[in-house]
Amino acid sequence: MNFHLSGRWALVCAASKGLGKACAKALVAEGVNVVITARHAEALELTATELREIDEEVVVRTVVGDITTEQGRADALAGCPQIDILINNAGGPPPGDFRNWSRDQWIAAVDANMLTPIALIKATVDAMAERGFGRIVNITSGAVKAPIAELGLSNGARSGLTGFVAGLARQPKLAGRNVTINNLLPGAFDTDRLRTATQAAADSTGRPFEQVYDERRRGIPAGRFGQADEFGAFCAFVCSSQASYLTGQNILLDGGAYAGTF
Ligand code: NAD
Numbered sequence: 001m002n003f004h005l006s007g008r009w010a011l012v013c014a015a016s017k018g019l020g021k022a023c024a025k026a027l028v029a030e031g032v033n034v035v036i037t038a039r040h041a042e043a044l045e046l047t048a049t050e051l052r053e054i055d056e057e058v059v060v061r062t063v064v065g066d067i068t069t070e071q072g073r074a075d076a077l078a079g080c081p082q083i084d085i086l087i088n089n090a091g092g093p094p095p096g097d098f099r100n101w102s103r104d105q106w107i108a109a110v111d112a113n114m115l116t117p118i119a120l121i122k123a124t125v126d127a128m129a130e131r132g133f134g135r136i137v138n139i140t141s142g143a144v145k146a147p148i149a150e151l152g153l154s155n156g157a158r159s160g161l162t163g164f165v166a167g168l169a170r171q172p173k174l175a176g177r178n179v180t181i182n183n184l185l186p187g188a189f190d191t192d193r194l195r196t197a198t199q200a201a202a203d204s205t206g207r208p209f210e211q212v213y214d215e216r217r218r219g220i221p222a223g224r225f226g227q228a229d230e231f232g233a234f235c236a237f238v239c240s241s242q243a244s245y246l247t248g249q250n251i252l253l254d255g256g257a258y259a260g261t262f
Contacts, residue, residue, distance in 0.1 A: 003240035006031030010085035013067045016043040018191035019139055020089040022232030030236055033059040035080040039066050068112040073119055083124045085239050088117035089139040093153035109153035114160040134179035135239040142187040142254050169248035180247035182238055187254020190225035222255030
């Protein structure tokens with residue numbers, strides 16, 4: 001299937017590794033020029049080299065910076081001549097007990113996982129509408145649908161974004177101008193983040209990493225963790241011309257882990 005994305009420009013945030021990187025890979029494979037961001041230059045440049053190997057014709061630019069800061073966002077936006085596709089992503093907040101979280105920790109989570117994507121949407125969405133094409137994909141979490149107790153910062157901040165997007169995506173001046181905004185909700189994908197979280201769980205219970213990792217894997221009906229590349233492929237489809245009637249949706253990719261009917 002041809003997604004009709006060749007020559008478009010995408011800003012893919014937090015994309016040196018994991019799900020963001022996989023989205024950038026899938027978009028580059030569709031002929032999309034990308035600007036990728038991350039905080040560390042070395043890992044980002046390695047990813048850029050990998051992306052250029054997928055398609056030499058495609059332009060791959062890097063912007064080093066923390067996307068959750070005003071400067072990081074300004075630099076990312078300035079690095080992209082035009083933004084047809086915006087993939088909002090950032091690291092997730094740490095786990096813990098809400099009794100121990102300070103106001104500053106809450107503000108950091110809301111900044112990273114709610115206000116940063118909203119600021120980037122604000123900076124790009126009207127120009128998309130004017131041009132008659134726009135795709136915004138927010139990488140959120142399965143925790144929006146099935147909250148995870150120790151990830152209260154994530155549950156809260158990402159739910160705020162979800163509510164905001166639900167209202168925005170349905171505005172006729174966006175939906176009626178071929179601008180779609182959707183959230184992708186990863187379940188458990190085998191990325192650095194999953195391994196770090198598994199290691200933390202192993203350390204806190206004194207059990208071996210492999211035991212905790214395997215137990216979690218067996219709890220997923222698909223019997224495996226998701227692979228980042230399958231997440232990226234789905235993201236590219238959501239950005240395609242074929243997906244223009246899909247907006248305001250929360251799409252769970254979790255191998256059947258969420259047990260509800262809806
Ligand atoms: P990851 O740790 O594998 O990769 C995160 C990427 O984001 C890295 O490239 C990192 O450098 C970059 N990054 C992090 N914070 C940044 C910042 N402030 N500015 C710029 N770049 C930044 O993580 P992942 O597994 O790909 O997760 C991506 C998002 O999806 C996270 O918000 C995570 O909480 C969420 N999520 C992941 C899973 C999973 O199973 N992997 C499940 C649910 C939700």
